[in-house]
Amino acid sequence: MYSILKPCNTSAAFEAIPRDRFSLDLDLCEEILGNDCTIVTNAGILLIVNDRCEVSIHKDGRLILKTDSKDLAAEQAARIAGWLEGSPAIRKHRNRGNAGRTDPAAGK
Amino acid sequence: MLRRGVELVAVHMDNRPFTDEKNLNKTLSLVRHLQNLTQSPIRTYVVPHGPNHIAFARNCQRHLHCLFCRRMMYRIAERIAQKEEAAGILTGESLGQVASQTLQNLMVENQVVSVPVIRPLIGLDKVEIIDIARKIGTYEISTLPGLCCTIVPKKPSTAARAKDLHDEEQKIDLGALIKKSLEGMYVLDPEAL
Numbered sequence: 001m002y003s004i005l006k007p008c009n010t011s012a013a014f015e016a017i018p019r020d021r022f023s024l025d026l027d028l029c030e031e032i033l034g035n036d037c038t039i040v041t042n043a044g045i046l047l048i049v050n051d052r053c054e055v056s057i058h059k060d061g062r063l064i065l066k067t068d069s070k071d072l073a074a075e076q077a078a079r080i081a082g083w084l085e086g087s088p089a090i091r092k093h094r095n096r097g098n099a100g101r102t103d104p105a106a107g108k
Numbered sequence: 109m110l111r112r113g114v115e116l117v118a119v120h121m122d123n124r125p126f127t128d129e130k131n132l133n134k135t136l137s138l139v140r141h142l143q144n145l146t147q148s149p150i151r152t153y154v155v156p157h158g159p160n161h162i163a164f165a166r167n168c169q170r171h172l173h174c175l176f177c178r179r180m181m182y183r184i185a186e187r188i189a190q191k192e193e194a195a196g197i198l199t200g201e202s203l204g205q206v207a208s209q210t211l212q213n214l215m216v217e218n219q220v221v222s223v224p225v226i227r228p229l230i231g232l233d234k235v236e237i238i239d240i241a242r243k244i245g246t247y248e249i250s251t252l253p254g255l256c257c258t259i260v261p262k263k264p265s266t267a268a269r270a271k272d273l274h275d276e277e278q279k280i281d282l283g284a285l286i287k288k289s290l291e292g293m294y295v296l297d298p299e300a301l
Binding site for chain 2: 056
């Protein structure tokens with residue numbers, strides 16, 4: 001579901017970019033993720049949760065994973081994706097001709 | 109400014125949870141370095157700024173977020189300047205280095221304070237600033253790993269209008285936010301750094 005990358009050389013975090021176009025209802029995400037994670041804050045446009053590391057969740061699905069470990073970042077992104085996949089918190093966007101993009105429900 | 113004999117008081121606006129603790133640690137390392145370099149004690153204020161971000165994000169126009177953030181920082185810095193009987197606010201802004209640092213934006217940011225805002229780097233470009241940082245030994249500290257602010261809008265306004273900012277700021281209780289920020293603020297003694 002996500003590609004993991006480092007925003008810049010001096011960043012102390014990793015960014016997870018969704019492979020598919022979708023948007024998130026952050027209030028619903030808060031409800032769903034609240035079962036497994038600690039909710040740090042919901043700023044309306046950004047939800048911050050704490051699980052194995054702290055994660056900032058943007059409405060467009062992007063994740064900022066506050067860890068120095070790429071493996072942990074990938075694992076955390078997969079956990080978030082697992083909790084949200086198939087839930088009403090994910091709103092799929094219509095395919096607008098973006099070749100190579102796949103169905104968000106198709107797996108990680 | 110330290111070389112010119114100016115006594116400095118440092119203010120760190122703590123953006124957590126929209127950044128991490130590494131930025132605070134970097135600030136403290138920079139203050140410690142400058143203290144050692146100049147043998148001048150620098151008292152350091154740390155102000156919680158995260159709750160202000162939440163209020164702006166929840167209530168105000170998204171593309172103006174950096175302007176609200178900066179105007180708030182100036183307002184709080186002015187209160188600290190009054191408390192410290194300081195003659196101005198000193199910042200490291202440089203024209204055009206980031207989207208929010210345009211002349212138009214700097215003008216509307218200045219409007220919320222009455223003390224002078226001094227910007228010694230305003231006309232320098234990135235390379236010139238890096239050269240100075242290397243010369244005074246702050247470059248290595250400044251480039252340590254850190255997390256950029258995660259609540260920055262994708263397209264921040266580059267030419268904000270004072271009226272728009274003022275109208276948006278009416279949606280929140282600025283006085284209460286400033287009060288809460290000042291109540292949550294703490295001071296680090298120079299010797300403690």
